[in-house]
Amino acid sequence: MARKFFVGGNWKCNGTTEEVKKIVGTLNEAEVPPQDVVEVVVSPPFVFLPLVKSLLRPDFHVAAQNCWVKKGGAFTGEVSAEMLVDFGISWVILGHSERRLLLGESNEFVGDKVAYALAKNLKVIACVGETLEQRESGSTLDIVAAQIKAISERISNWTNVVVAYEPVWAIGTGKVASPAQAQEVHSVLREWFHTNVSPEVAASIRIIYGGSVSGANCKELATQPDVDGFLVGGASLKPEFVDIIKSATLKNSTSKFLTDVCHGLL
Numbered sequence: 001m002a003r004k005f006f007v008g009g010n011w012k013c014n015g016t017t018e019e020v021k022k023i024v025g026t027l028n029e030a031e032v033p034p035q036d037v038v039e040v041v042v043s044p045p046f047v048f049l050p051l052v053k054s055l056l057r058p059d060f061h062v063a064a065q066n067c068w069v070k071k072g073g074a075f076t077g078e079v080s081a082e083m084l085v086d087f088g089i090s091w092v093i094l095g096h097s098e099r100r101l102l103l104g105e106s107n108e109f110v111g112d113k114v115a116y117a118l119a120k121n122l123k124v125i126a127c128v129g130e131t132l133e134q135r136e137s138g139s140t141l142d143i144v145a146a147q148i149k150a151i152s153e154r155i156s157n158w159t160n161v162v163v164a165y166e167p168v169w170a171i172g173t174g175k176v177a178s179p180a181q182a183q184e185v186h187s188v189l190r191e192w193f194h195t196n197v198s199p200e201v202a203a204s205i206r207i208i209y210g211g212s213v214s215g216a217n218c219k220e221l222a223t224q225p226d227v228d229g230f231l232v233g234g235a236s237l238k239p240e241f242v243d244i245i246k247s248a249t250l251k252n253s254t255s256k257f258l259t260d261v262c263h264g265l266l
Ligand SMILES: O=C(CO)COP(=O)(O)O
Pocket: 010, 096, 166, 170, 171, 172, 173, 174, 210, 211, 212, 213, 231, 232, 233, 234, 235
């Protein structure tokens, strides 16, 4: 089964009302591949969710950047999964490295959040990734495996999960992982699913790359066999986000080409 290309835009803690309207205007006018080729999800800060949801074209979806680990209540400053569902938000980003590192979210806490959000019928973009220090010490694969394992121990159905591999050293630095570096970790993650979850989940789960993705570098990354899309930070605030969405066609034509070759059609 072909994995549908996925492009997420993580706006992080950016934007004014005017800027948000401008970004949404650009997206609404953009000519992009159809929904059966690419799934597009943008993730504004909480306060802009209502505005974006009301203005954004219906073929693009909206994600929150976080939600609370359990049912809402006396948790000052938090937003619950129930509230997102009530508001018609279908996706949530969980486990972003900025929250893991700056706010001390542990693997277990992220796993609990993913489980709770899925139980409330949210779809989850679950982020994993190593720091520069971890990469340089050779522990990249152990780190991402431990992050995924903590989620895996808490959920039994991966249908509504997209995994985002985001090496911390590539986030906001302009230092993008090379296509080979991204492919290596993506394929190891897929292998992990094959061994520890099931061959079906390994074949169907989308593993997207994040970290300094741009209109210029997305094409080569998109053609890597285990790169199923992107989670874009800085460039998702700019018109080049549309070019990144369009890289989906490249992926699909490449995989169609390979499928046709395999089936002896070419
Ligand atoms: O963190 C990211 C997306 O979640 C990536 O951010 P940049 O694209 O700005 O590096």
